Amino acid sequence: MKNEELIKISDLYLMNTYKRTPVVLVKGFGARVWDIEGNEYLDFVAGIAVCSLGHCHPTVVEAIKEQASELCHVSNLYHNELQIRLAEIIVTHSFADRVFFCNSGAEANEGAIKLARKYGNEILGGKYEIITMKGSFHGRTLATLAATGQDKFHRGFEPLPTGFRYVIFNDVNALRNAITDKTCAVMLEPVQAEGGVQVPDEGYLREVRELCDEKGVLMILDEVQTGMGRTGKLFAYEHSGVTPDILTLAKALGNGFPVGAVLATEKVASAFEPGSHASTFGGNPLAMAAAKATLETLIRENLVENARKMGIYLKDCLTSLQKKNGIVKEVRGLGLLIGVEIDGDAFSVVEKCFRKGLLVAAAGPSVVRLVPPLIISESDCNRAVSVLQQALE
Ligand code: PLP
Helix, strand or coil, X not given: CCHHHHHHHHHHHCCCCCCCCCCCEEEEEECEEEECCCCEEEECCHHHHCCCCCECCHHHHHHHHHHHCCXXXXXXXXXXXXXXXXXXXXXXXXXXXXXXXXXXXXXXXXHHHHHHHHHHHHCCCCCCXXXXXXXXXXXXXXXXXXXXXXXXXXCCCCCCCCCEEEECCCCHHHHHHHCCCCEEEEEECCCECCCCCECCCCCHHHHHHHHHHHHCCEEEEECCCCCCCCCCCCCHHHHCCCCCXXXXXXXXXXXXXXXXXXXXXXXXXXXXXCCCCCCCCCCXXXXXXHHHHHHHHHHHCCHHHHHHHHHHHHHHHHHHHHHHCCCEEEEEEECCEEEEEECCCHHHXXXXXXXXXXXXXXXXXXXXEECCCCCCCHHHHHHHHHHHHHHHC
16 A cells, blocks of 8 residues: 555544654664655654664564563552563662653653652642743643643643743743742753753753752653653763752653653652552553663663764764755754754755655754664764755755
C-alpha cells in the first residue's frame, strides 16, 4: 500500500489532533527509518527525543521479546522484580532515593505535581502553589497544561486547575518576586525544549536551587526531554552542580516503549503513602524490561559521552552553516538537543528536509529542532547539515 492511500484512510478514522508529515513509517534501525514505500530517511527526530539508542536496538528488542513471553503485566498489588531492579539502577545513578513508575511524561509530571502538593499541604503547612516558567511545556493533561506556561496550549480548555503561576525563564529575580507564603514548589525544564530550545545562563539552575532553599520550597525538574543522556550528561541537572527535590523522566527511558518515572529524595517521597498515588500500568514488567535494557545499554555503550561529543560537532557544523547562510539567526542547545532559529518558517524547512530524506522537527514557528539518536556519527551529522543547508537555500 502507498503512503497516500493509507493517509486517506487515516483521515476517515483518526481524531484530527496531529499535523503530520505525509508519510507512513513502518521500519527503523539505528538512526534510519523507512516508509511503507521503502524510502529511507535519516532520523534526527528519533520519535521526539525518544529512541536514543537508535531504532530497534537489539538489546531492547530482545529484552521486550523475552519478557513478553514470561509476564507482560501484573498489578502493583504485587511486587515486581524488574521494577525493583530498575529503581535501584536509577537511584544509584541519580540524586534520588525513591522512584515511582508511570507511562508518559505528562503522567510523570502529574505525579510530581501531586507529590509537591501533598508535601506542601501536609509538611510545609498548607502550601499548594507551584511556580512554572513562561515558554515551558509539561504535558497535555489538565494539570500539566495548567503548569505549561504557554497560552496557546490552554486555549479552549478552560477552566484549568488553579494553583499555578508563571514567571520569565532564566530570570531568578522574577522568580524571587513571585514566591509567596503559599508556594510549595518551583517547576522547570533545565533546557526548554518545546519552547524553542532555550538554554538558560550558566548558574541559573544553581540560583534557583539556592532560592528554593532560602524560601523552603521544592525544586522540581522536568527532565522528560533532557534526561537519559540527551544533553551530554545522564541528567541535565548534572551540568549545574545542584540537584532537585523531584525530577521527572519519560521519552527516552524506554527507547520507545511508553514509560515514565517520578524521582524524589527520601524526605519528599515520604509525603506519599499507600493510596496517595497509583497507576494500573505504571512499572509493568514489559515496560520495566524495556527501560532496564535501555538504561543499562546507555551506560554500557557510553552513549552519554557520544551525545556530548556529537552535540559539540553538530553545533559546530551548524554554526559554520550559519556563517554561510543569512537565514540562520542562532544555533543553540546542549548535547544533542539542538535548535536552529531561522528567519523564516520552520515548518517549511522541516517539509523540505523530509523531501530530501532527513527527518527534523519544529520547536515553535521559527526553530528547527534536531534531537537525533545518541548513537549518531560524524558522517550522520555531515549528511544532516548538508540536507538542512539545501533546504534553507
Ligand atoms: N515535559 C516535557 C519537557 C516534554 O518535552 C514533554 C513532551 O514533549 C512532556 C513533558 C510530555 O510528555 P508526554 O508527551 O510523554 O506526555
